[in-house]
Amino acid sequence: xxxxxxxxxxxxxLIEANARLWAGEAEVFAAYFGSPQRTAATDEAWLVRxxxxxxxxxxxxxxxxLTQSIDExxxxxxxxxxxxxxxxLEHYAVFAMAHRAAAAMLPVGERPIRVRFVGVxxxxxxxxxTMRSEHLREYGDIGRRAAAFTEGGYxxxxxxxxxxxxxxALDDAIAQACTRVFDDECEHMLQGIAGxxxxxxxxxxxxxxxxxxxxxxxxRIRMRNAQFGHPLSSERxxxxxxxxxxxxxxxxxxxxxxxx
Amino acid sequence: MRAVxxxxxxxxxxxxETIAHSAVLARGIADVVCTTPVGHDTCxxxxxxxxxxxxxxxxADPDRHAAFFAEAVDDRIAHADAQRVxxxxxxxxxxxxxxxxxxxxxxRALDVSVVDRCPTPxxxxxxxxxxxxxxxxxxxxxxxxxAPEGAFDLVCTHSLLTYADLAGRQQLVANWHRMxxxxxxxxxxxxxxxxxxxAPGAMSERARGFGDLVLERCGELGIDAGEGDLRARAERxxxxxxxxxxGDERDLRTLFETQGFDVVRLDVRRLEGMTGRRADVxxxxxxxxxxxxxxxxx
Numbered sequence: 001x002x003x004x005x006x007x008x009x010x011x012x013x014l015i016e017a018n019a020r021l022w023a024g025e026a027e028v029f030a031a032y033f034g035s036p037q038r039t040a041a042t043d044e045a046w047l048v049r050x051x052x053x054x055x056x057x058x059x060x061x062x063x064x065x066l067t068q069s070i071d072e073x074x075x076x077x078x079x080x081x082x083x084x085x086x087x088x089l090e091h092y093a094v095f096a097m098a099h100r101a102a103a104a105m106l107p108v109g110e111r112p113i114r115v116r117f118v119g120v121x122x123x124x125x126x127x128x129x130t131m132r133s134e135h136l137r138e139y140g141d142i143g144r145r146a147a148a149f150t151e152g153g154y155x156x157x158x159x160x161x162x163x164x165x166x167x168x169a170l171d172d173a174i175a176q177a178c179t180r181v182f183d184d185e186c187e188h189m190l191q192g193i194a195g196x197x198x199x200x201x202x203x204x205x206x207x208x209x210x211x212x213x214x215x216x217x218x219x220r221i222r223m224r225n226a227q228f229g230h231p232l233s234s235e236r237x238x239x240x241x242x243x244x245x246x247x248x249x250x251x252x253x254x255x256x257x258x259x260x
Numbered sequence: 261m262r263a264v265x266x267x268x269x270x271x272x273x274x275x276x277e278t279i280a281h282s283a284v285l286a287r288g289i290a291d292v293v294c295t296t297p298v299g300h301d302t303c304x305x306x307x308x309x310x311x312x313x314x315x316x317x318x319x320a321d322p323d324r325h326a327a328f329f330a331e332a333v334d335d336r337i338a339h340a341d342a343q344r345v346x347x348x349x350x351x352x353x354x355x356x357x358x359x360x361x362x363x364x365x366x367x368r369a370l371d372v373s374v375v376d377r378c379p380t381p382x383x384x385x386x387x388x389x390x391x392x393x394x395x396x397x398x399x400x401x402x403x404x405x406x407a408p409e410g411a412f413d414l415v416c417t418h419s420l421l422t423y424a425d426l427a428g429r430q431q432l433v434a435n436w437h438r439m440x441x442x443x444x445x446x447x448x449x450x451x452x453x454x455x456x457x458x459a460p461g462a463m464s465e466r467a468r469g470f471g472d473l474v475l476e477r478c479g480e481l482g483i484d485a486g487e488g489d490l491r492a493r494a495e496r497x498x499x500x501x502x503x504x505x506x507g508d509e510r511d512l513r514t515l516f517e518t519q520g521f522d523v524v525r526l527d528v529r530r531l532e533g534m535t536g537r538r539a540d541v542x543x544x545x546x547x548x549x550x551x552x553x554x555x556x557x558x
Contacts, residue, residue: 055379056386056398059289064390067281076284077487089292092379096293 007257010206019247021217022154024240029160031231040105047099058088094177101173124226146212158182190255262371265360267392283311305500307380309493316477322418328552333362342413349420353388373397411441433519440557454549467498469538501542521555
């Protein structure tokens with residue numbers, strides 16, 4: 001981030017309100033990676049879903065947006081060159097490599113030959129995508145900003161995965177993938193958040209944005225808990241959705257923001 | 261997940277435009293994503309050029325049997341109340357579009373899933389479905405092992421059976437039987453072996469011939485072949501494809517009947533191709549006989 005600007009109080013309030021949900025998401029990963037029930041098979045299962053998110057939710061969704069009203073002059077080539085498309089495609093590739101590492105650790109006979117994924121059995125993710133679409137349709141630009149703000153959940157998955165470095169070969173493969181993705185995601189997310197500081201949003205817009213991001217953030221905790229095989233109880237998930245976790249500290253300096 | 265497809269492009273110009281745009285996307289995606297071994301290469305040899313070949317009229321795609329698929333799917337909607345549909349294996353969004361069109365024309369709700377071994381067709385189907393606001397489940401799995409939670413009313417697929425040998429085909433059809441509800445149906449087209457199709461010349465010569473043909477068609481249609489390196493992609497496609505002999509229409513019928521289906525329609529259709537003898541490669545729109553089949557689960 002070049003330069004530092006003052007963060008509006010509304011933005012600080014938005015960040016503080018979401019920081020408890022980011023911490024809730026982080027608790028899912030801490031519970032999973034610290035669990036004795038974690039195996040190569042459970043890693044294979046969450047990585048499959050992560051591949052799905054990167055390719056179907058990420059690449060296909062973004063390309064559909066970009067090519068919805070495409071004309072010959074801009075073309076699909078330009079859509080493929082879009083930064084988000086390129087990075088989501090790369091994220092798919094690095095998680096696919098981690099998936100192959102997990103699959104290779106499975107007993108012979110249980111190994112998928114290639115990355116396979118299912119979206120059909122992940123209702124919590126479908127619910128999140130549906131909510132984002134509805135927010136976009138109903139609130140337009142504020143809905144788009146809400147989705148951008150909650151995208152990646154403040155990178156808590158990638159941070160948790162990066163901490164596995166130095167463990168088993170599979171731990172290292174996951175850590176490598178997460179490190180690669182974290183750099184991209186963190187930069188995108190911080191740019192998006194910092195970009196809000198420069199936007200002339202009304203008080204009502206800020207209030208709407210906060211409401212939408214919190215709704216999406218709560219669904220993200222459910223979505224992650226399902227992705228990782230429910231390491232947290234339903235009761236704990238409800239507590240986290242209600243903001244029970246200690247808020248994560250937001251890196252204002254990295255975002256190029258100065259809290260007032 | 262059910263919805264009436266209301267925004268399916270029906271006119272030729274819109275369909276052609278969608279093919280042209282997604283051909284570019286498919287190249288970019290396949291070059292990163294495709295790793296599944298198929299034939300003499302990976303699935304990227306197919307997925308990275310298939311939409312270009314469709315654009316040029318050189319792909320043996322479901323559109324060559326458009327009337328059959330439209331009739332057969334419509335019949336299952338009208339007379340069997342088919343709602344839950346599985347597109348079983350696909351190279352792109354073509355079969356999904358065929359199914360969606362049939363439901364759009366009847367204004368009936370569709371609950372559709374797409375399964376393929378490679379993520380690239382799944383991604384292209386998700387992209388297409390998003391454009392037409394149709395909910396779709398995209399699943400990457402081996403169709404022989406795929407075990408959905410609920411049953412389907414209809415399985416639609418095109419030219420999938422020739423990818424497997426006899427034992428593989430039997431397993432595939434048996435799994436379709438397991439996936440279908442009683443009275444559910446398979447609607448498919450498969451190449452038949454009614455005459456020798458062995459073209460003269462080595463594969464490398466035919467691959468070069470196919471590359472020449474792609475360039476000619478690009479010239480005729482005013483398409484820049486250099487942009488996507490289409491000649492190299494076409495030659496890679498030509499060399500990579502393999503196709504198992506399936507036999508004649510009696511063999512195709514037996515395949516389904518022995519796995520618990522009643523074959524209620526089996527038409528043999530002879531199609532002329534655009535490839536000619538010099539570019540006679542598997543997977544291309546060549547002259548051949550095809551079985552157009554509807555089989556109902558007993």
